[in-house]
Amino acid sequence: MIEKPGAENPPSSGRIQSVERAIGLMEAIADGPEQGSTIAEAADACGINRATAWRLLATLEDxxxxxxxxxxxxYTIGFAVNRLARSxxxxxxxxxxxxxxxxLSDQTGETASLAVPRELGLMYVDEVVPPSLMTVRWIGRRVSLHATSAGKAMLAWLPESDTRAALAAPLTGHTESTHTQIEELxxxxxxxxxxGYSVAAGELEPGVCGVSAAIRAHQRSPIGVISIWGPQERIPDGRFSELGALVAAAAREAVGGSGD
Known part of the structure; x- marks a missing residue:
C-alpha cells in the first residue's frame, strides 16, 4: 500500500500525540494553582517544550x-469544560x-457550587457567582478532600473502607489550619x-471558608456535594450554622426529598 504524500502516520497504539498533550495541559491547569498556571508551569508539568505548549494553549483558548x-x-479552565460536563x-x-x-447564591451573596465524586476525589462541575464578586472559577478542578468542606462532606458519608483508602496517603498541610492527623479528621x-453539614476555615487557602452538605439518596454514598464559600470576612464562624442549614436543605432538595 502506497501512502499519500503528507499522510499522518499514527503510532501503533492509535493515540495522537498532540491530543494527548492538549489533554495533559488542561489536566495540569486544573490541578495547578487557584490563580491559574503560566505557560512555563503547564509545560513543565507535562514535560513538553514551551513553544508547543503555547500553540496548544492558543488553540484551546480559541x-x-x-x-x-x-x-x-x-491560564484557567474555560467554560467549554462545563458544557462537556453537562453532557x-x-x-x-x-x-x-x-x-x-x-x-443559594442570591440568598447568601456568596458563591454556591456543586462537586461530584471522581475516583475517591471530588471535581467541581457547576457554580454560581454573584455578579458583584470577582473570583477564580473552580469548575473542572479537583478538590482536596481533607482540606475543604466539600471534601469532608463526602468523606463523612463514604463506606469506611473508601474513607480509609482516600486518607491512606500522607495528608498535605496546605495551611496551619489544615487537619492532617487521621484521628482529628x-x-x-x-x-x-x-x-448534617461540614465546614472548613482557611484549611486549603488562608482566609477562605466554606460550608457544604452531601447529596445522598436513600442512605447511599454521596452523589454530589453542594457548597457555599467565600472570604472569611464575609463567612465568619458566626455564619456557619446559618449557612449549614441552607446547604443541608439544598442537598435534601437535590434528591427530591429528605434524603433519608
Missing amino acids: RHYVEKDSYSSR ASVDHLINRCHPILKR EAELADIRRA
Whole structure:
C-alpha cells in the first residue's frame, strides 16, 4: 500500500500525540494553582517544550477550553469544560442543582457550587457567582478532600473502607489550619454526620471558608456535594450554622426529598 504524500502516520497504539498533550495541559491547569498556571508551569508539568505548549494553549483558548487572564497571562479552565460536563453522566444532577445553586447564591451573596465524586476525589462541575464578586472559577478542578468542606462532606458519608483508602496517603498541610492527623479528621467526620453539614476555615487557602452538605439518596454514598464559600470576612464562624442549614436543605432538595 502506497501512502499519500503528507499522510499522518499514527503510532501503533492509535493515540495522537498532540491530543494527548492538549489533554495533559488542561489536566495540569486544573490541578495547578487557584490563580491559574503560566505557560512555563503547564509545560513543565507535562514535560513538553514551551513553544508547543503555547500553540496548544492558543488553540484551546480559541475554543474556550482554557481562559487566559489578560493581566497575569495565567491560564484557567474555560467554560467549554462545563458544557462537556453537562453532557456527561452528571448532566441530570447539574441541571437539577443549578437553580438551587442560583437561589443559594442570591440568598447568601456568596458563591454556591456543586462537586461530584471522581475516583475517591471530588471535581467541581457547576457554580454560581454573584455578579458583584470577582473570583477564580473552580469548575473542572479537583478538590482536596481533607482540606475543604466539600471534601469532608463526602468523606463523612463514604463506606469506611473508601474513607480509609482516600486518607491512606500522607495528608498535605496546605495551611496551619489544615487537619492532617487521621484521628482529628475521624472526630470531625463524626461531627459532620451529626450536624448534617461540614465546614472548613482557611484549611486549603488562608482566609477562605466554606460550608457544604452531601447529596445522598436513600442512605447511599454521596452523589454530589453542594457548597457555599467565600472570604472569611464575609463567612465568619458566626455564619456557619446559618449557612449549614441552607446547604443541608439544598442537598435534601437535590434528591427530591429528605434524603433519608
